Amino acid sequence: MRSGYLWLASLAAFPLVGTPLLAHPSFRRFGVACRFVLAAGVGMVLLSGTMTVWALAGWRWGPILLLVSAAVAFALRGLIPKGSDPAPLATQREIGAEGRSTPAIALLCACVSITAALAATLAARSTSPDLLLFWGPKAQQFAAARTIDAGFLSAPYLEYLHVYYPPLVTNVLAFGAMVAGRFPWGAATLTFPLLLAATGVALFGILRTDGSADRAAAASSLILSALALIGIHAAVAGNAEPFLLFFELPAVALLVTPAARSDAGKLLAGLFLAGAGAAKVEGLPFVGAVVLLFVLLDRAASRPLARTAILLLGPTAVSLGVWFAFGASRKVFYGYRGYGRSMEFHWDHFSGVGSAIGSALWKVGYALPFAVPILLLLAIRPGRGRALLPLGVAAALSVFLLLTYLQSADDPRLWIAWSAARTFSPVTALVALATFGAREPR
Amino acid sequence: MRTPLLLSLAGSAVLAGFSVAALPFSRGLFRAPRTPYDASEATFTVPAWILLRRAAEVVPPEASVVVRTEPPDATNDSYLHRFAVALLPGRKIIPAAMWSIPTPPEALSGSDYEIVVGSVPPTPSGRLVLSIPEGTVWKRRP
Numbered sequence: 001m002r003s004g005y006l007w008l009a010s011l012a013a014f015p016l017v018g019t020p021l022l023a024h025p026s027f028r029r030f031g032v033a034c035r036f037v038l039a040a041g042v043g044m045v046l047l048s049g050t051m052t053v054w055a056l057a058g059w060r061w062g063p064i065l066l067l068v069s070a071a072v073a074f075a076l077r078g079l080i081p082k083g084s085d086p087a088p089l090a091t092q093r094e095i096g097a098e099g100r101s102t103p104a105i106a107l108l109c110a111c112v113s114i115t116a117a118l119a120a121t122l123a124a125r126s127t128s129p130d131l132l133l134f135w136g137p138k139a140q141q142f143a144a145a146r147t148i149d150a151g152f153l154s155a156p157y158l159e160y161l162h163v164y165y166p167p168l169v170t171n172v173l174a175f176g177a178m179v180a181g182r183f184p185w186g187a188a189t190l191t192f193p194l195l196l197a198a199t200g201v202a203l204f205g206i207l208r209t210d211g212s213a214d215r216a217a218a219a220s221s222l223i224l225s226a227l228a229l230i231g232i233h234a235a236v237a238g239n240a241e242p243f244l245l246f247f248e249l250p251a252v253a254l255l256v257t258p259a260a261r262s263d264a265g266k267l268l269a270g271l272f273l274a275g276a277g278a279a280k281v282e283g284l285p286f287v288g289a290v291v292l293l294f295v296l297l298d299r300a301a302s303r304p305l306a307r308t309a310i311l312l313l314g315p316t317a318v319s320l321g322v323w324f325a326f327g328a329s330r331k332v333f334y335g336y337r338g339y340g341r342s343m344e345f346h347w348d349h350f351s352g353v354g355s356a357i358g359s360a361l362w363k364v365g366y367a368l369p370f371a372v373p374i375l376l377l378l379a380i381r382p383g384r385g386r387a388l389l390p391l392g393v394a395a396a397l398s399v400f401l402l403l404t405y406l407q408s409a410d411d412p413r414l415w416i417a418w419s420a421a422r423t424f425s426p427v428t429a430l431v432a433l434a435t436f437g438a439r440e441p442r
Numbered sequence: 443m444r445t446p447l448l449l450s451l452a453g454s455a456v457l458a459g460f461s462v463a464a465l466p467f468s469r470g471l472f473r474a475p476r477t478p479y480d481a482s483e484a485t486f487t488v489p490a491w492i493l494l495r496r497a498a499e500v501v502p503p504e505a506s507v508v509v510r511t512e513p514p515d516a517t518n519d520s521y522l523h524r525f526a527v528a529l530l531p532g533r534k535i536i537p538a539a540m541w542s543i544p545t546p547p548e549a550l551s552g553s554d555y556e557i558v559v560g561s562v563p564p565t566p567s568g569r570l571v572l573s574i575p576e577g578t579v580w581k582r583r584p
Contacts, residue, residue, distance in 0.1 A: 102447050109454035116461035124475035125466045129484045132491075137528040144531065157537050160524060183531075186478055218450035225457035232464045235482055365460040372453040380446040435450055 003180040004187035010179035013066060018042030020074035026264035034205020037198045045275045046072050048171040049319050055148035056326045080264045102214040106221035110200050113228035118193035120232040127189050131238030134161045139173035140183035150330035164333035167323050168278035169240045188238050192231055195242035199249055200224045206253040207436055219436035223429050226369035233364040234421035240280045241422050247275030248286055248426050255294050256386045260301045266311040274315030281336055287316050289396035297388050340407035353405045356413040360420035373432035386437030394430035489576040490522055490559050494529040497557050497579045500571050503532040505554040510538035512560040517542045556580045
């Protein structure tokens with residue numbers, strides 16, 4: 001029990017690491033709570049990245065990691081030029097001047113959803129088998145070895161550990177295990193409600209900078225409610241999905257708000273994209289889709305192109321570059337592995353894959369968390385500018401997931417049955433995010 | 443309140459309601475679970491979890507261990523190997539089966555301990571170290 005509390009207390013290290021960057025005046029627009037959460041996200045990315053660099057160098061993990069990560073966060077301030085914040089103070093003061101009923105109702109729905117996620121986690125309703133199968137064992141072993149243990153990853157009989165999976169989730173779990181002295185399985189499941197709540201705080205804080213607290217609250221609440229229902233049914237507690245969504249959604253939110261026009265906003269989005277890329281394999285195509293669509297859809301904000309590319313893609317390139325260098329130098333892995341031959345798709349599985357996905361989504365609250373955002377989008381008809389980026393990324397992710405399932409030479413229906421609701425959760429969250437751009441009445 | 447906001451909030455409320463309805467009220471929502479999988483769809487892990495956590499108290503570090511079910515089942519044994527890697531850190535776990543293919547018996551005979559989930563094996567392979575309703579732990583060598 002004590003180790004569980006210690007493990008949870010260790011999470012406070014992440015906002016501390018990220019604070020030197022988020023303390024920059026350019027981020028004041030987001031409000032205290034949102035900046036705290038964003039600092040935690042930046043802290044996770046930087047601390048995990050530093051842990052991976054240490055492992056690549058063959059150094060054992062220790063408290064110095066915190067100082068180095070925080071120093072990197074401070075150094076990143078150098079990339080933000082003076083006057084980077086384009087939001088006039090007058091606009092910021094107007095935020096919150098609207099009625100209070102919409103934010104209050106949205107907050108109530110969000111709180112009910114987060115409480116349900118917490119209750120489901122505490123009642124052992126939503127624990128992911130993957131925690132026991134590979135996330136937990138890897139984190140536990142890395143904490144004991146004080147490094148990413150290449151010997152463990154390449155040991156016989158342990159091929160099922162998905163050794164090439166990116167390192168952020170195991171590093172974050174292992175950091176807490178080092179502090180706690182052992183890996184607390186129950187506490188690790190609490191990352192589901194905690195990250196869900198953090199995602200909501202981050203989304204509301206970012207979206208409200210676009211001028212409407214009402215729309216920000218409504219969109220954030222819709223996303224949280226959908227993700228809570230999926231997470232409870234699809235058993236994501238202790239899995240990587242809460243981490244992935246925590247990084248993906250604020251990154252896209254930053255790029256559909258005025259923050260996208262500043263270097264500070266792009267740097268922050270780039271760091272959150274790196275978090276998504278380092279959390280799960282599908283984070284990498286997500287990063288590619290976001291950056292490509294952002295450049296194509298918002299040409300004014302993406303100028304100058306080279307600097308935008310560096311700010312958005314640089315953190316992901318460094319983070320995954322170090323990871324792949326570690327895998328290659330230890331002869332453990334040489335990139336991501338697919339579930340079949342690359343560019344070989346079994347189109348004869350298409351109808352089976354389609355019906356299996358439909359069946360998997362139906363089992364999650366009668367597919368409501370997927371259907372409701374789509375129906376709302378059709379009813380609301382959001383403004384083109386803000387909706388295209390999340391919708392385009394959702395479409396790209398859907399195609400990627402479909403092709404991934406079609407790569408399997410074996411019948412993929414069982415695999416889809418236990419994974420599709422989770423893997424498609426970013427898609428429905430992005431559709432829900434697209435409702436944020438609802439047209440203002442004339 | 444504008445229609446788009448009203449629709450969004452209504453959608454949130456419906457989804458939040460379904461989240462509450464998905465809670466395991468009939469399976470002890472307000473009772474501390476014995477394992478992280480008690481009310482999940484992976485309840486088949488519960489006996490193995492309980493036995494392996496108890497076994498961790500009697501199987502010393504660096505001992506070699508085989509974990510299997512009784513009666514034998516290669517698919518379950520494949521999963522038990524993975525659970526043992528997670529819940530018996532520091533021990534050498536020898537799989538009784540991998541990818542649903544049983545390991546040859548001679549590869550298992552060298553282990554220090556045998557953990558059997560389920561009923562007591564008809565031909566015990568050593569000294570009984572632990573016996574609980576979820577299974578037994580046997581020390582094979584003196």
